[in-house]
Amino acid sequence: MTVPETMNALILKGHGLSGSRSGAAIDTLEPYLDYGKLPVPRPGPGEVLVKVRMASVNPSDLYFIKGEYGQPRVKGAAAGFEGVGQVIAGNGLYAAYLKGKRVAFVGGAAGSGAWAEYIVVSAATCVVIRPAMRDEDAAGHVVNPVTAWTMFDIVEKSGSKSFIFTAANSQLGKLIAGLARDKNCAMIAIIRNESQAAHLEELGAKHVLVQSDPEFGAKLAALCKTDKPRILLDAVANQVAADIFTAMPARARWIIYGKLDTEEPSLREPGQFIFMDKKIEGYWLAQWFKRASIIEKLRTLRAVQNRFISGKWRTEVVATIPLSEALVKLPAALRTGDGKVMLTP
């Protein structure tokens, strides 16, 4: 396959961190991205060049292009962290093994992004995708599914037979609902509005609480009594989350993995840290990848693929948008909020 000199890409307009905190919501991409031409990147030692087949749009991508993610932007580089594609070229033994294979990858922060026709990524981070797996499942194969899997592992290891999950109509929420049901663990799903309630129950959530319900507080208090959830997996980190944490029983852990809301939460009962042994901590997939052993990583990635291939997990795609139309169509597609948006070159 001949590789051209240039490629189309969605290109970052901003540099570094913006210092602002406007959250994951995005009305227009114009301030952050250009659609244009870039040189096709060249793989360095241990790297491969991947021809992108499909890239996913995660909340972390949106934070990143706005300069509000934990990692600084590189102006003029392609955006996008995650996708699936075919390995075209590369350097090193493992790269040679990967050549021609369909792989899932996570890259992006260092300068080569997934929202482009080609991306350069570290060969070691590529995951070979078995033929039975759809591109739609493979393109969002690492960030959300591995997060769901490893966060549910925290619940299991804690010994708690139930957990609370905020912003549960996210893809992550839907993925973890099935895991919870299969392992006989009661998921208490918190959502903002009712539209996804029945669907979440169908996917495996045992209880679904709607924040706008006037009985929300009373229902939550009752479930804290009967089900004794000791883990709160939270993508919002706002006052509602803080108050849920306060309502939870002794030894509860508030595990923050996202900051969808810009509100600063207040701790109403700091005495609970002392007398009820409560804790607040964070979860970041990048940290998990850093700390987990190779065996643990391989086992997790295999389990995640198997779950998709068996049909137990299925990525719900609401829109597949060509890169060339993303500036116009992506914001509206994201606003539906009920499934994943994919980009294709």
Add this chain to the structure above:
Amino acid sequence: MTVPETMNALILKGHGLSGSRSGAAIDTLEPYLDYGKLPVPRPGPGEVLVKVRMASVNPSDLYFIKGEYGQPRVKGAAAGFEGVGQVIAGNGLYAAYLKGKRVAFVGGAAGSGAWAEYIVVSAATCVVIRPAMRDEDAAGHVVNPVTAWTMFDIVEKSGSKSFIFTAANSQLGKLIAGLARDKNCAMIAIIRNESQAAHLEELGAKHVLVQSDPEFGAKLAALCKTDKPRILLDAVANQVAADIFTAMPARARWIIYGKLDTEEPSLREPGQFIFMDKKIEGYWLAQWFKRASIIEKLRTLRAVQNRFISGKWRTEVVATIPLSEALVKLPAALRTGDGKVMLTP
């Protein structure tokens, strides 16, 4: 020794928890305590009767009598958690061994208090005091010194070569300053006003920061860079503490062991839990006693006594007040804030 039928005591007027949150400050004792007569309590199985020689006044006592501590009050019972006295009678083998000995004790919550001429406590929780130890050191022998010792142990085990300590002019702050210096660990002591700054440095604090200093924020930021403190031991749990935690480097742990301020702290940067692996947790001595092995407890108590006997620790007493005068004199003595107040029958 003949034991009388009745005794003098400071008696709780309130019952259970008050639901209020006014903090440790106390202007007058009248709403909370009566000075009067109670029957001398009788030891049950495994318990001893102790003739109190001296009782200490800790912040936890003040929270407790106001109904703001983690444990409910018993109306009509004597107040006071901690003291030193002589074992007069008891039930069981260990009680027989203790008879006649001078012991330090912690009791109080269940109905028999230390602010009285006699107290009944579990024999197992009594600590035999060696003759070389002063009553002033023995009376406050468990709550503060063991807390200081075990909290400093958290710092040591964390591997951090420095830590931040709020409300550092407390007895706890003074005790931990010496431990820090001896173990070559940099204590960054935070105090509200300058009066105790030189004394804290003399006791072992490497840096003393005064909150009213206009340069407070800049100095703290500089120390966070040079000394990289990863542990915040905090008795205040207010916005200043939350902002100190935000200024601390990655992997910082905010360990709350008291709630001196009634303000609700806001978490300004919840993203730090995710990207910087920060944590909030609590510390409660009662929990430590529950979890530590007997060996660990004995080793700790022996180490604490040795430190007092060797003169490395010395309880700074600002007032010793007879029970009969406590209602009048205790609030004023507490307001000096620069040392311990003791009560004697």
